[in-house]
Amino acid sequence: xxxxxxxxxxxxxxxxxxWAVSLGSYSGAGKPxxxxxxxxxxxxxxxxxxxxxxxxYFNTSDNxxxxxxxxxxxxxxxxxxxxxxxAKLINPDWVALHTSRGxxxxxxxxxxxxxxxxxxxxxxxxxxxxxxFSLKETSAKKKASTCALCILLYPGLILIDHGHFxxxxxxxxxxxxxxxxxxxxxxxxxxxxxxxQMELYHSLPFFCYLLGKCFKKGLKGKGLVLxxxxxxxxxxxxxxxxxPFGTDVEQIMQVLRRLFPIDxxxxxxxxxxxxxxCPDKVANIWCSxxxxxxxxxxxxxxxQLKLSFxxxxxxxxxxxxxxxxxxxxRGFKFALVSCALSFFLFSFQxxxxxxxxxxVPVCLIINEIPFMATWFLLVSTFSLLPLLxxxxxxxxxxxxxxxxxxxxxASFSILEKTSAEDLQLKAFSLSLKGxxxxxxxxxxxxxxxxxxxxxxxxxxxxxxxxxxxPQHLPDLFPVAVAVVSCLHFLLFLLYFNVVILWxxxxxxQKKIS
Numbered sequence: 001x002x003x004x005x006x007x008x009x010x011x012x013x014x015x016x017x018x019w020a021v022s023l024g025s026y027s028g029a030g031k032p033x034x035x036x037x038x039x040x041x042x043x044x045x046x047x048x049x050x051x052x053x054x055x056x057y058f059n060t061s062d063n064x065x066x067x068x069x070x071x072x073x074x075x076x077x078x079x080x081x082x083x084x085x086x087a088k089l090i091n092p093d094w095v096a097l098h099t100s101r102g103x104x105x106x107x108x109x110x111x112x113x114x115x116x117x118x119x120x121x122x123x124x125x126x127x128x129x130x131x132x133f134s135l136k137e138t139s140a141k142k143k144a145s146t147c148a149l150c151i152l153l154y155p156g157l158i159l160i161d162h163g164h165f166x167x168x169x170x171x172x173x174x175x176x177x178x179x180x181x182x183x184x185x186x187x188x189x190x191x192x193x194x195x196x197q198m199e200l201y202h203s204l205p206f207f208c209y210l211l212g213k214c215f216k217k218g219l220k221g222k223g224l225v226l227x228x229x230x231x232x233x234x235x236x237x238x239x240x241x242x243x244p245f246g247t248d249v250e251q252i253m254q255v256l257r258r259l260f261p262i263d264x265x266x267x268x269x270x271x272x273x274x275x276x277x278c279p280d281k282v283a284n285i286w287c288s289x290x291x292x293x294x295x296x297x298x299x300x301x302x303x304q305l306k307l308s309f310x311x312x313x314x315x316x317x318x319x320x321x322x323x324x325x326x327x328x329x330r331g332f333k334f335a336l337v338s339c340a341l342s343f344f345l346f347s348f349q350x351x352x353x354x355x356x357x358x359x360v361p362v363c364l365i366i367n368e369i370p371f372m373a374t375w376f377l378l379v380s381t382f383s384l385l386p387l388l389x390x391x392x393x394x395x396x397x398x399x400x401x402x403x404x405x406x407x408x409x410a411s412f413s414i415l416e417k418t419s420a421e422d423l424q425l426k427a428f429s430l431s432l433k434g435x436x437x438x439x440x441x442x443x444x445x446x447x448x449x450x451x452x453x454x455x456x457x458x459x460x461x462x463x464x465x466x467x468x469x470p471q472h473l474p475d476l477f478p479v480a481v482a483v484v485s486c487l488h489f490l491l492f493l494l495y496f497n498v499v500i501l502w503x504x505x506x507x508x509q510k511k512i513s
Contacts, residue, residue: 212327
């Protein structure tokens with residue numbers, strides 16, 4: 001009972017913080033003509049409730065795709081329809097066709113926040129709690145609660161959108177695989193992928209881990225049976241999600257064109273770019289390089305696509321090969337981080353918010369490498385600063401980020417866990433012994449770099465919030481945030497790949513129970 005009491009207090013605290021932040025400002029409030037992400041969510045409810053399914057993804061007189069047209073997979077649309085049905089019962093004006101555009105009121109804001117809050121309560125938060133209880137490393141009552149508290153108080157997931165239905169489904173998939181419920185895990189991940197196409201960031205580790213298990217069981221026996229069951233589960237899951245669109249090839253192709261609009265170009269993660277929300281401020285390699293080289297001006301869109309694909313594929317290949325050849329649960333979780341980070345840094349049409357797809361897997365290993373995980377999560381939140389300032393979330397950012405750091409310091413004593421062994425670099429350090437004389441002072445160097453990083457992020461945060469940029473460099477601070485964050489992420493990618501490739505003990509092969 002005591003462990004559940006601690007967990008209850010933890011969840012209530014986390015929920016209180018999330019609810020308090022959610023009642024603040026929201027994206028695009030009072031800013032016509034597009035109004036922002038809040039209006040996008042409301043508009044999808046309007047469209048899905050009032051129009052037949054065959055028109056949801058097509059440009060018509062009743063569905064102007066240039067005004068927040070649906071560009072997510074069918075499950076997102078179905079979810080919007082369910083929310084719209086409830087909204088219609090409360091106040092028909094909220095989802096009235098055409099006339100509800102830009103609708104803003106306190107009751108409606110409360111309704112929208114409540115739908116997201118309920119989704120988190122039903123899907124995301126239970127997955128976090130069960131995951132933390134399932135960890136052998138956190139078998140102590142207090143540790144499961146502190147691990148859950150750190151994950152639930154991660155500022156990025158609190159400040160951005162306040163809704164993470166697809167991330168909750170992906171967490172359920174990881175939880176199922178950790179108990180060898182491979183078919184349930186596959187179904188859960190298919191649902192996540194059919195809710196947000198960005199779950200492709202996590203797709204290769206799922207594929208490689210399950211394929212590696214099939215190879216390990218033997219493709220002439222149990223492995224072949226498992227492979228057939230997995231293939232059947234994936235096909236049935238996709239067929240169920242796409243059934244309303246499956247009767248017409250043109251319907252399927254139009255949905256796919258909406259999901260993957262490659263003609264927008266390398267940087268056009270968002271169709272509706274503006275001076276206050278420019279996709280060029282994403283903390284990935286292409287946007288950072290564009291500070292020096294205007295890639296859009298020297299490389300054609302098709303070449304950009306090919307280059308992006310090649311670099312992304314090469315960067316995630318080592319982790320995927322290692323996971324396929326030596327499948328282990330620990331390797332799977334680290335590969336989720338590495339592959340998602342590769343997608344974020346090098347892939348096509350990346351949005352600032354996509355860093356959350358890396359942060360969630362990092363949360364899953366915060367008990368294993370608390371120092372590096374905390375550092376990464378702080379940098380990922382910092383990388384969102386321009387977006388947070390645009391949405392008037394400076395105060396929540398300034399409160400939740402130090403609070404998260406304080407919780408991690410108190411829960412894991414992260415500054416005391418900087419040795420090569422604590423950072424899972426013991427095997428790598430042994431291979432360098434005799435070649436790198438400063439490895440003995442490695443913990444002190446790492447702590448110094450961490451404090452330097454915190455100081456740099458703190459200074460840039462203050463400057464971004466308090467000082468107007470020079471007139472001839474209006475994007476100085478957003479670009480500085482993006483470049484600094486990108487350099488951090490490149491070093492993190494190198495670190496996670498080193499941990500994966502030098503992990504010869506397969507400690508993660510132990511089942512999580």
